[in-house]
Amino acid sequence: xxxxxxxxxxxxxxxxxxxxxxxxxxxxxxxxxxxxxxxxxxxxxxxxxxxxxxxxxxxxxxxxxxxxxxxxxxxxxxxxxxxxxxxxxxxxxxxxxxxxxxxxxxxxxxxxxxxxxxxxxxxxxxxxxxxxxxxxxxxxxxxxxxxxxxxxxxxxxxxxxxxxxxxxxxxxxxxxxxxxxxxxxxxxxxxxxxxxxxxxxxxxxxxxxxxxxxxxxxxxxxxxxxxxxxxxxxxxxxxxxxxxxxxxxxxxxxxxxxxxxxxxxxxxxxxxxxxxxxxxxxxxxxxxxxxxxxxxxxxxxxxxxxxxxxxxxxxxxxxxxxxxxxxx
Amino acid sequence: xxxxxxxxxxxxxxxxxxxxxxxxxxxxxxxxxxxxxxxxxxxxxxxxxxxxxxxxxxxxxxxxxxxxxxxxxxxxxxxxxxxxxxxxxxxxxxxxxxxxxxxxxxxxxxxxxxxxxxxxxxxxxxxxxxxxxxxxxxxxxxxxxxxxxxxxxxxxxxxxxxxxxxxxxxxxxxxxxxxxxxxxxxxxxxxxxxxxxxxxxxxxxxxxxxxxxxxxxxxxxxxxxxxxxxxxxxxxxxxxxxxxxxxxxxxxxxxxxxxxxxxxxxxxxxxxxxxxxxxxxxxxxxxxxxxxxxxxxxxxxxxxxxxxxxxxxxxxxxxxxxxxxxxxxxxxxxxxxxxxxxxxxxxxxxxxxxxxxxxxxxxxxxxxxxxxxxxxxxxxxxxxxxxxxxxxxxxxxxxxxxxxxxxxxxxxxxxxxxxx
Numbered sequence: 001x002x003x004x005x006x007x008x009x010x011x012x013x014x015x016x017x018x019x020x021x022x023x024x025x026x027x028x029x030x031x032x033x034x035x036x037x038x039x040x041x042x043x044x045x046x047x048x049x050x051x052x053x054x055x056x057x058x059x060x061x062x063x064x065x066x067x068x069x070x071x072x073x074x075x076x077x078x079x080x081x082x083x084x085x086x087x088x089x090x091x092x093x094x095x096x097x098x099x100x101x102x103x104x105x106x107x108x109x110x111x112x113x114x115x116x117x118x119x120x121x122x123x124x125x126x127x128x129x130x131x132x133x134x135x136x137x138x139x140x141x142x143x144x145x146x147x148x149x150x151x152x153x154x155x156x157x158x159x160x161x162x163x164x165x166x167x168x169x170x171x172x173x174x175x176x177x178x179x180x181x182x183x184x185x186x187x188x189x190x191x192x193x194x195x196x197x198x199x200x201x202x203x204x205x206x207x208x209x210x211x212x213x214x215x216x217x218x219x220x221x222x223x224x225x226x227x228x229x230x231x232x233x234x235x236x237x238x239x240x241x242x243x244x245x246x247x248x249x250x251x252x253x254x255x256x257x258x259x260x261x262x263x264x265x266x267x268x269x270x271x272x273x274x275x276x277x278x279x280x281x282x283x284x285x286x287x288x289x290x291x292x293x294x295x296x297x298x299x300x301x302x303x304x305x306x307x308x309x310x311x312x313x314x315x316x317x318x319x320x321x322x323x324x325x326x327x328x
Numbered sequence: 329x330x331x332x333x334x335x336x337x338x339x340x341x342x343x344x345x346x347x348x349x350x351x352x353x354x355x356x357x358x359x360x361x362x363x364x365x366x367x368x369x370x371x372x373x374x375x376x377x378x379x380x381x382x383x384x385x386x387x388x389x390x391x392x393x394x395x396x397x398x399x400x401x402x403x404x405x406x407x408x409x410x411x412x413x414x415x416x417x418x419x420x421x422x423x424x425x426x427x428x429x430x431x432x433x434x435x436x437x438x439x440x441x442x443x444x445x446x447x448x449x450x451x452x453x454x455x456x457x458x459x460x461x462x463x464x465x466x467x468x469x470x471x472x473x474x475x476x477x478x479x480x481x482x483x484x485x486x487x488x489x490x491x492x493x494x495x496x497x498x499x500x501x502x503x504x505x506x507x508x509x510x511x512x513x514x515x516x517x518x519x520x521x522x523x524x525x526x527x528x529x530x531x532x533x534x535x536x537x538x539x540x541x542x543x544x545x546x547x548x549x550x551x552x553x554x555x556x557x558x559x560x561x562x563x564x565x566x567x568x569x570x571x572x573x574x575x576x577x578x579x580x581x582x583x584x585x586x587x588x589x590x591x592x593x594x595x596x597x598x599x600x601x602x603x604x605x606x607x608x609x610x611x612x613x614x615x616x617x618x619x620x621x622x623x624x625x626x627x628x629x630x631x632x633x634x635x636x637x638x639x640x641x642x643x644x645x646x647x648x649x650x651x652x653x654x655x656x657x658x659x660x661x662x663x664x665x666x667x668x669x670x671x672x673x674x675x676x677x678x679x680x681x682x683x684x685x686x687x688x689x690x691x692x693x694x695x696x697x698x699x700x701x702x703x704x705x706x707x708x709x710x711x712x713x714x715x716x717x718x719x720x721x722x723x724x725x726x727x728x729x730x731x732x733x734x735x736x737x738x739x740x741x742x743x744x745x746x747x748x
Binding site: 066068069070071154157173176269272273288289290291292 | 401404405422423426428572706707708709712715716719720723747
């Protein structure tokens with residue numbers, strides 16, 4: 001098949017890639033244009049190489065060393081990585097991050113789709129609800145974390161404890177307890193569900209109404225339409241949200257640190273007995289509190305590998321299950 | 329010939345005079361943590377130095393506590409730190425023990441000036457016989473009390489130089505703590521700096537936290553004396569003499585630095601830096617030393633000045649440090665610290681540059697010989713461990729003996745793994 005035909009079959013006008021074809025034939029004019037193209041994108045490329053590519057590879061180099069940022073790095077091989085296996089703080093951070101990922105992402109996506117589906121219905125005042133659901137996203141997470149601190153404060157000072165004590169439930173140390181600290185982070189994060197909802201709403205709006213109309217004629221109810229049309233056809237959006245939610249969950253840092261940062265303390269701790277530890281919080285703690293940059297870089301690379309692995313798994317699972325409107 | 333000599337002589341005089349008059353003005357930078365009023369006080373101090381040293385221009389940068397340390401770390405690592413850096417001893421170990429500051433040992437007059445400093449301040453600035461800073465002030469906390477609340481309780485004011493005993497404190501605390509009908513405390517007797525105070529109590533009971541503050545090898549708290557100190561801290565919470573841990577810094581009862589200003593706390597453990605707001609709010613206050621048991625002890629701070637390793641003008645930077653730690657000590661003390669230099673201690677007491685009555689400052693001066701500094705090691709693990717444990721203790725989750733055992737067991741492991 002001719003290349004122009006292949007371009008056409010892909011849905012583009014035949015002359016879309018004319019420049020590329022001409023360049024392939026070695027036309028000097030296009031070589032110049034190509035050069036100009038490189039010149040135009042060079043600020044970004046230079047920025048990328050300096051501020052992203054170099055730090056990424058340098059962090060790997062550092063992860064193989066002991067380095068306190070003040071003295072020369074000492075080569076350690078893989079020991080920064082192997083020591084993580086027996087590092088209790090790393091294991092707590094890993095557990096907390098997985099819990100956050102599972103519940104925050106899982107429940108967040110489920111609730112996000114559900115709310116989006118409700119708000120996609122033609123009802124009076126839906127745009128007011130859409131605004132209301134999205135509005136909390138305008139609050140900076142650090143500020144919100146700080147607001148939540150007195151709410152979940154221990155003894156009879158926290159708002160939650162005050163309410164619970166009225167109901168006859170005993171006081172609880174929400175933030176200080178290693179088994180509950182991460183749940184406060186998960187609950188706090190639900191405040192930002194609007195961002196997830198708005199993307200699903202856009203996805204639902206792009207689904208061809210004909211499917212719904214046909215289903216309605218066939219007598220399908222709201223739930224039937226939701227599970228049999230909305231969810232399957234939202235596959236690509238769910239995939240996108242799952243991957244971005246996974247990356248977000250792996251990088252959770254701002255809410256735990258704002259919940260943990262105690263006034264008057266000269267050092268930031270990860271909550272009492274690491275109750276609010278997450279992988280990136282631990283990375284920050286190692287790098288910028290303990291000055292163990294090699295150790296911190298190793299944590300960073302482990303986070304990256306976990307993210308990569310999960311992304312592949314999600315791609316594999318979702319690719320097998322989603323439907324395409326066009327295919328149908 | 330004479331004319332020639334005269335001409336050459338005149339030329340030489342002209343050259344010398346011109347070079348003197350047009351001596352290049354050296355610009356150095358100075359940084360310190362400071363609140364709004366403190367920044368004004370320190371700027372006035374620097375202005376005075378510039379007046380006395382017209383050839384040195386000092387550019388200043390004052391930042392609040394937390395941003396100050398974050399920025400300092402970045403600039404020291406990036407080698408863009410200001411020429412003269414202010415340190416508090418509890419935040420300096422990462423830099424001093426790793427020799428990340430300018431080695432001042434060979435600068436003229438450094439050793440002599442360091443000898444003039446109070447005992448106990450030198451350890452904060454020396455590593456491997458090299459001098460990395462010069463103590464400038466001692467941050468001393470004493471007890472500041474609200475006279476009106478003492479009057480309401482019908483209590484006599486405490487002595488401003490002789491400390492109460494633990495039992496005496498508990499007795500007056502009982503009268504100063506007020507509860508509502510439901511048993512909820514609406515006025516506390518005191519708000520103390522628990523995160524640091526526990527160590528003072530251990531020492532007051534005759535114990536010791538650690539064998540060496542700069543190169544520790546062993547935790548020493550898990551014994552009768554150590555447990556007695558921790559027990560007293562717990563007792564104060566149990567008797568509701570002080571607010572619980574959660575309310576230490578952020579609750580309705582202010583912080584140890586501001587509690588008395590709330591009108592709901594009779595005593596707080598703070599330094600002269602906390603007196604200004606009380607004066608501004610027309611609160612009648614008095615001061616007294618921290619209570620004692622077998623002996624006196626009170627956690628304090630050593631503030632020192634260091635030169636950045638990247639400084640292009642270490643001589644000019646040293647000139648500023650030398651003045652602040654020497655001839656300018658009395659002017660420096662106006663900012664709230666007590667002099668680090670022994671030679672100026674008596675003068676500071678006599679001349680009282682603080683702007684508060686002598687009887688108010690007497691408590692702080694009486695505390696000075698009993699100041700303990702706490703460990704100065706390049707890890708946050710030890711402070712995290714003690715803070716977590718003391719939080720558990722004062723939240724009544726663990727007993728004093730459990731707290732001491734935990735600090736010993738985990739502390740020894742942390743100490744063994746410190747990377748100097």
